[in-house]
Amino acid sequence: MNENRNDIKQEGKVILIDKPLNWTSFDVVKKLKFALKVKKIGHAGTLDPLATGLLILCTGKMTKSIEKFQAQKxxxxxxxxxxxxxxxxxxxxxxxxxxxxxxxxxxxxxxxxxxxxxxxxxxxxxxxxxxxxxxxxxxxxxxxxxxxxxxxxxxxxxxxxxxxxxxxxxxxxxxxxxxxxxxxxxxxxxxxxxxxxxxxxxxxxxGEFSVDDAENLMKLVEKQKKENV
The missing domain is CATH 3.30.2350.10 (Pseudouridine synthase)
Structure with a gap:
């Protein structure tokens, strides 16, 4: 079971987060890295602390897609x-x-x-x-x-x-x-x-990603805590 989980983590995924006010983009990355227990994670475009909204995060092998997402309008x-x-x-x-x-x-x-x-x-x-x-x-x-x-x-x-x-x-x-x-x-x-x-x-x-489809950061963290138990 742990091997399957590790394989999934290595393959990675794209996560859409609605960044809260007064958080840096790095704060979000750090929070999710700990919650998801992943080694590789990054975001596809900084948002200032005083801004809210869509932040794309990629884990595992999906971090290779970061530049592609950064280039989008x-x-x-x-x-x-x-x-x-x-x-x-x-x-x-x-x-x-x-x-x-x-x-x-x-x-x-x-x-x-x-x-x-x-x-x-x-x-x-x-x-x-x-x-x-x-x-x-x-x-x-x-x-x-x-x-x-x-x-x-x-x-x-x-x-x-x-x-x-x-x-x-x-x-x-x-x-x-x-x-x-x-x-x-x-x-x-x-x-x-x-x-x-x-x-x-x-x-x-x-690009085609919308904040309407993004997850609340703290709700995702809490959900992950329960799954990790």
Whole structure:
């Protein structure tokens, strides 16, 4: 029986998790590695701690599929808050200024959103895991160092304004691998002329995989505990 279990573990599987708020993607990997008692496990695309939603995890031989899943397009929903900017482009750092937004209309927001469609050049946030001179950018940023990151090309397939309730506007974005929604929030606010930061984010799809089919992390852990008894 144990041999059969070991064979299954080695073959591996794909697990869809709805990542909880304030968990890092590595936290989820670590939790499941212990719960599933597997040697090989990894995720197919980082989600920031302040984001929730779909995280694909692969175990055993299925870890070979991680790059394939990482390359697929992503769908996100969330909110931008207008009238402020932050150094991290989200709520990890405090808002730095306040700008009047009373003249901003939904039509203006839709027009700005449409300007992002297609191939765009994007610079990652300084509070990110991108490497600069051998160190993670967020480490340099938290140390107060000044530096610049290289911009890159990404593809935006869809950018819809789904609700308009200033200072909050809700969105749906479909984008290519490597797109930073935080950078889109900052760039959106800059184009609008009032500043903006990402105030909530949820990944709803990776390729054909949907968060609707994802498992609750703690429920899966508890279920696994019972099976391991």
């Amino acid at each position: 992503k769908e996100y929903t969330g909110d931008f808050t207008l009238g402020h900017i932050t150094a991290s482009y989200d709520l990890e750092t405090e808002p730095e200024f306040k700008k009047e937004i009373t003249g901003i209309t939904k039509e203006q927001c839709i027009e700005v959103a449409n300007s992002f469609l297609g191939e765009i050049t994007q610079t990652p946030p300084i509070f990110s895991a991108v490497k600069k001179d051998g160190k993670r950018a967020y480490e340099l940023a938290r140390a107060g160092e000044k530096f610049e990151l290289k911009s890159k090309q990404v593809h935006i397939e869809a950018f819809e304004i789904t609700d308009f309730d200033p200072p909050k506007i809700s969105f749906r974005i479909v984008c290519s691998k490597g797109t930073y929604i935080r950078s889109m929030a900052n760039d959106f606010g800059e184009k609008l002329g009032v500043g903006a930061y990402l105030s909530s984010l949820r990944r709803t799809k990776i």
